[in-house]
Amino acid sequence: MNAVLSRRGLMALGGGLVVGFALRAEEPARPGSLKETPSLDAWIRVAPDGRVTVFTGKVELGQGIKTALLQVAAEQLDVPVAQIDLVTADTMRTPNEGFTAGSHSMQDSGTAIMNATAQVRGLLVAAAAAEFGVAVETLTTADSTVRAADGRSVGYGTLAAKLNLHVDAEPASTLKDPATYRLMGTPMPRVDIPAKLTGGPAYVQDMRLPGMLHARAIRQPSVGAKLLDFDAGPIEAMPGVVKVVREGSYLAVVAGKEWQAIKAMRALEAAAKWEETASLPDQATVLDLLRGLPARDIPVLTWKGEAGAPVKRLKARYTRPYMMHGAIGPSCAVAQLADGTMTVWTHTQGVYPLRSALAGLLRLPVEQVHCIHVEGSGCYGHNAADDVAGDAVLIARAVPGRPVRVQWMREQEHTNEPYGAAMIAEVEGAVDAAGNIVDWDYGVWSNTHNRRPYVGGLMLQNAALPEPLPVPPPAPIPMPEGGGERNSNPIYAFPNAKVVSHFIPEMPVRVSALRSLGAYLNVFAIESFMDELAEGAGADPVEFRLRHLKDERAKAVVSLAAEKFGWVAGKRGEGRGFAFARYKNLGAYCAIALALRVEHETGHIRLGRVVAAVDSGQVVNPDGIRNQIEGAIVQAASWTLYETVRFDRKRVLSRDWSGYPILRFAAAPESIAVHIVPRPGQPFLGTGEAGQGPMAAAIANAVRDAAGVRLRDVPLSAPKVKAAIGV
Amino acid sequence: MIRLTVNGQQHEVDAEPDTPLLYVLRDDLGLNGAKFGCGLGQCGSCTVIVDGQPVLSCLMPVSVLSGRQVRTIEGLGGNAVQHAFAEEQAAQCGYCIAGMVMRATALLEQNPHPSEHDIREHLSLNLCRCGTHMRILAAVRRAAGQGGKS
Structure with a gap:
């Protein structure tokens, strides 16, 4: 018996609530998502005219996954990219690949499609060999055609018409020799960009179905607020208003035109009276509160070995506040109840889990809910994309037959999205006389990092409805991926180390997945502390890292970033910072070197040159990798320099971009250069979340170098920097 | 009406x-x-x-x-700014991009040779959350005939 830890089981059930062990007798493991969806025709179909359709359960989030998957399929099949239609997540058409999250899309779907398309190409070639009566080895493929040495040729469409692709993929595939790749590893312009540059319909926000109505929800002003009786009559009489929807404390309005819906929503907000309670914690002391809450201690690792005598011991605590996803486009969904089926167009990251959650909310069987992914504004994790779909279905149910488009307002998005969790890391370490780390003791305290809905109880609307569904308890995500403990396991080779994750079930503030989860704080802490220990040992930060690394790919990335930056060992005081991590210690390697200035008068940090090196395994679209790492660098700079969700005891106070400032152009780095380490033939490692942690630590390390102060509490805001410098 | x-x-x-x-x-x-x-x-x-x-x-x-x-x-009919954004692949999710293109077009119509400072200040009203800032800046430089990536 083979015990296969099914990631699908984990993901579909909310990351760790239930660990799905799929026990399969003597069944060999197939690569990527072929494990869960083995049939070739679930991934690829070839029409008689030769046109190819490729199916993926992953979704485009602006990370360029559609383009990369097309490159993979076209490469392995020998079909022009223009001949391929790619269908992304749809509960009636595509494989269930759980969530598009955790930098897993290339590893899961990219690997599945690479192997499925390679196997289909093999079947096509075998069919042609039989038809021509020649050996497979004598045939070549190009442009959707199989050619024989004698000049005969046959198109894929003709061959496919006689082939049965409704067969399970083999565990092993004959992939092309990476040295012959023409598309994989070569930059390709993103297929989704032209519409975005010309005003083409590109987002769920741009959908206009015949007869479509516009709706807005009126959110509870604070958690648990109870809607008291009020007269909605005057609002129902407003121009264009079709209906005011009220169920318990759930309130929404639907109108003919969008502006009419917004005006009616504002009128309802003014008219509605709420009973509120002070349910939020005191912001000033929330980290101490979290640190003191009951926690479940989860051992991450214990290493024991022989080591030199410690001569210097350091101890530090690193923290981050609640942070926001802050999509530029407030979340949106369109829903329509017709012929007993609720169809939902949504920018969720997981159409299948959302289908279950919406079915729960509506008390419908899942078969009667159909979720279709349509792109939205970037989400960066579990933002309001799922919850707005909850609004759309509740409102669409009240106006059967009519499609309903709902978009959240800016203040609704800011105050109701689930935030990235506030966290605390405490670390103690020691170096010996030779400057080697001989002891490492690390603890991290965090809430869950995954409250993505897979049952109705996890939808925002649930608590407002008259008969709320049960809410599953929060659960940790087990290592090796981890939630709060993600990347708490150091990549460095220490003789003695202990890492413990303190999982806090009670959530004073609603939280869920924000890009990179716990890795952001853990890498910030580990990489800041590595610099602190290097300083204690009198070592250069880059050399100090290299001396503690055993992984050759890690060393290569560190060395490349240092070389391209022009890092000079021992040169200090010029505002230079360095940091490195391998995401989850399973994914992409990323090292960042940067320069910055600290304005002593104001405490402002001015970012200069940023140089990154990345190893994402086999490269598919190098420009896509660069774009993702650049994005991680700028987004993490914004998190690290500016961001904190503010609240009083009742309400969230960060209601818009003035109450939650993020990085603007004037503060962007002077330049960013991303250097890729090519790894032909190696597994895909993903890219989207590799840079955030290293960027945070590189900033803090450079601030120490520039201004002589060590800041351990994110954000490194100007007032904090100024206070630390003491000017 | x-x-x-x-x-x-x-x-x-x-x-x-x-x-x-x-x-x-x-x-x-x-x-x-x-x-x-x-x-x-x-x-x-x-x-x-x-x-x-x-x-x-x-x-x-x-x-x-x-x-x-x-x-x-x-x-816009495929103006120099749109072409430059495509050349630089200056989008991730792209939700902010139409607004960026419009503001950059207005800048270049009034100031065909903006400095780096001019571009950054002019665009600072527009927010991008994906962190595509460096490519957007490069695209505006390219549209202004100053080459793309610095």
Whole structure:
């Protein structure tokens, strides 16, 4: 018996609530998502005219996954990219690949499609060999055609018409020799960009179905607020208003035109009276509160070995506040109840889990809910994309037959999205006389990092409805991926180390997945502390890292970033910072070197040159990798320099971009250069979340170098920097 | 009925006078480019050009636009800024991009040779959350004939 830890089981059930062990007798493991969806025709179909359709359960989030998957399929099949239609997540058409999250899309779907398309190409070639009566080895493929040495040729469409692709993929595939790749590893312009540059319909926000109505929800002003009786009559009489929807404390309005819906929503907000309670914690002391809450201690690792005598011991605590996803486009969904089926167009990251959650909310069987992914504004994790779909279905149910488009307002998005969790890391370490780390003791305290809905109880609307569904308890995500403990396991080779994750079930503030989860704080802490220990040992930060690394790919990335930056060992005081991590210690390697200035008068940090090196395994679209790492660098700079969700005891106070400032152009780095380490033939490692942690630590390390102060509490805001410098 | 000129075409729309231009563009005229981002004039994703000036369409009531020329990304016809954004692959999710293109177009029409400082200051009203800033800056430099990546 083979015990296969099914990631699908984990993901579909909310990351760790239930660990799905799929026990399969003597069944060999197939690569990527072929494990869960083995049939070739679930991934690829070839029409008689030769046109190819490729199916993926992953979704485009602006990370360029559609383009990369097309490159993979076209490469392995020998079909022009223009001949391929790619269908992304749809509960009636595509494989269930759980969530598009955790930098897993290339590893899961990219690997599945690479192997499925390679196997289909093999079947096509075998069919042609039989038809021509020649050996497979004598045939070549190009442009959707199989050619024989004698000049005969046959198109894929003709061959496919006689082939049965409704067969399970083999565990092993004959992939092309990476040295012959023409598309994989070569930059390709993103297929989704032209519409975005010309005003083409590109987002769920741009959908206009015949007869479509516009709706807005009126959110509870604070958690648990109870809607008291009020007269909605005057609002129902407003121009264009079709209906005011009220169920318990759930309130929404639907109108003919969008502006009419917004005006009616504002009128309802003014008219509605709420009973509120002070349910939020005191912001000033929330980290101490979290640190003191009951926690479940989860051992991450214990290493024991022989080591030199410690001569210097350091101890530090690193923290981050609640942070926001802050999509530029407030979340949106369109829903329509017709012929007993609720169809939902949504920018969720997981159409299948959302289908279950919406079915729960509506008390419908899942078969009667159909979720279709349509792109939205970037989400960066579990933002309001799922919850707005909850609004759309509740409102669409009240106006059967009519499609309903709902978009959240800016203040609704800011105050109701689930935030990235506030966290605390405490670390103690020691170096010996030779400057080697001989002891490492690390603890991290965090809430869950995954409250993505897979049952109705996890939808925002649930608590407002008259008969709320049960809410599953929060659960940790087990290592090796981890939630709060993600990347708490150091990549460095220490003789003695202990890492413990303190999982806090009670959530004073609603939280869920924000890009990179716990890795952001853990890498910030580990990489800041590595610099602190290097300083204690009198070592250069880059050399100090290299001396503690055993992984050759890690060393290569560190060395490349240092070389391209022009890092000079021992040169200090010029505002230079360095940091490195391998995401989850399973994914992409990323090292960042940067320069910055600290304005002593104001405490402002001015970012200069940023140089990154990345190893994402086999490269598919190098420009896509660069774009993702650049994005991680700028987004993490914004998190690290500016961001904190503010609240009083009742309400969230960060209601818009003035109450939650993020990085603007004037503060962007002077330049960013991303250097890729090519790894032909190696597994895909993903890219989207590799840079955030290293960027945070590189900033803090450079601030120490520039201004002589060590800041351990994110954000490194100007007032904090100024206070630390003491000017 | 409200009359307005969008991308050179005259339209009569049946909208309440206080309706912000954004909703008339999107809902009455079926144009996708201008996006709802904040409704507060803080993010720039709704930026269009009115009489040569970049304007936040989420704040401007349609009733004040009579006799004025409104331009949206749909009416640019593949200008140098759009080409430069494509060349630099200057988008991730892209929700902010139409607003960026419109603001950059307005800048280059008024100031064909902007300095790096000019570009950054001019674009600073527009927010991007994916962190595509360096590519957007490179695209505007490229459109200004200053080459792309520095």
